[in-house]
Amino acid sequence: MRTSLRRRLMWLLSSAVLSAWLATAWFSYSDARAQIGTMLDGQLRLSAQLIAQQFGPEMAPAGATSVPPQGGPDARMAYQVWDGQARLRQRSANSPRTRLSTADQGFSEINIDGQRWRVYSHAAPDGRFVVQVAERRALRDELAQSVANHLMHPLAVAVPVLGLLIWLSVTAGLLPLGALASQVQRRAPDNLAPLPEPAVPREVAPLVHALNALFERLRTSFEQERRFTADAAHELRTPLAALKTQAQVAQAATSQQALRHALNQIVAGADRATHLLEQLLMLARLDPQASLPAAESLSLPQLAAASIAQLAPMAADKDVDLAQESPDAAMVRGDAALLSVLLRNLLDNAIRYAPAGTEVELSVARAPGEVVLCVSDQGPGIAEHERQRVLERFYRIDGVSGEGSGLGLSIVQRIVELHGATWRLGEGKGGKGLRVEVAFPALET
Secondary structure, rough: OOOHHHHHHHHHHHHHHHHHHHHHHHHHHHHHHHHHHHHHHHHHHHHHHHHHHOOOOOOOOOOOOOOOOOOOOOOOEEEEEEOOOEEEEEEEOHHOOOOHHOOOOOOEEEEEOOOOOOOOEEEEEOOOOEEEEEEHHHHHHHHHHHHHHHHHHHHHHHHHHHHHHHHHHHHHHHHHHHHHHHHEEEEEEOOOOOOOOOOOOOOHHHHHHHHHHHHHHHHHHHHHHHHHHHHHHEEEEEEEHHHHEEEEEEEHHOOOHHHHHHHHHHHHHHHHHHHHHHHHHHHHHHOOEEEOOOOOOEHHHHHHHHHHHHHHHHHOOOOOEEEEEEOOOOOEEEEEHHHHHHHHHHOOOOOOOOOOEEEEEEEEEEEEEEEEEEOOOOOOOOOOOHHHHHOOOOOOOOOOOOOOOOOHHHHHHHHHOOOEEEEEEOOOOOHHEEEEEEEEOOOOO
16 A cells, blocks of 8 residues: 555654644643742741741740631641640641641651641741641642643644644645656656756755666667667668578579579578577677676686587688687686677687688686686787777678678677676787787686
8 A cells, every 4th residue: 555755744743743742741741840849848938937936935825726717828738836845836727636747847748638748847946846837739739730731722722733734834845746746747758858956855856866867777778779679670681681582593593503502502691690680689688787697706717618619610610720728717706608608709700700720719817806818810800990890789890701790799898898897909919810808807716
């Protein structure tokens, strides 16, 4: 189930505001309770001192009590006066005949008839009497509760108003996101232009940046597909036309020899078309990849030996010798299938363009921090000003014989990029032929 960003923000903000309000109310209640307690304690102390000032040198006879008339001290308060012989001299009507507190000085707490009382005791300096004034604890609780109620009552109005204000604020804050969504929704399928990043809020900028990066990748991918489709259609047209021509020659052949020659050309043309299709499919698979699909530790000499064994029949048909020179261990990190494709393409190109009776050499050497693969031949080579152009797809050097598709080095370049390697084209031994060097990051063995 999809969650609503607006509802999520509403819930979070409302919860935060309500929690802050409740925390503030609790703090205010606690602070008010403490302040009220301090104030009432001061009143108890002052009341005890005022009562103490009413007694002169002569005190009432022992056992005499003074009961305040109706309308005297509030029933929530009580007081007693005891002489130095622990005899009750005066008390309020709601005060018991026993001492309110055993303490002669300071504050204390007592329980009378199930109610809590706060008592302050004040002893005369000469010890002639002790005045005790008490106040019901409920008074303090009622005052603190009244403060809390005054803090909580506005919630009944404030919470709905705050909810409405938060809803309006969230809606206004999400307007740029809605505008961005509408802008993307109104776009034509082929419109991959980047969205304007400076016009969006800072929080939405990472999303817009990611969308623009996606648009750029899609644009590149679509461009590659269009170019690939156009190049493939152009390149397949030639071998298919040649096949049709040879088939027509075979149909019109008047001798067994002419028929056999036409059929051999058809087979050769089918082989070239098959090779071209294989190269095209390989490029179609490599182009979308941004990283290696399955990287692992590999022995480059072992992969080289396997590729030489696979292409040995082709070399033998052209009377070209294959030679390998490599250490026992030279480990790289990569994809075995892609590295095999790279080796086969380099060897295939070298064999195709190498003259009969010459040698194609493959070597693997270890260098500080890297493993260098080298394939060299004694063919026509590539002029220095042509070495960048041969990396373009379907490009063939004029005047050079061979049956290549013009895709081999493009495939090699893509595989080199995926492996984080570097490569270069140079001259073969004695300044003759082509030498291709690929440097891979080495792995410790």
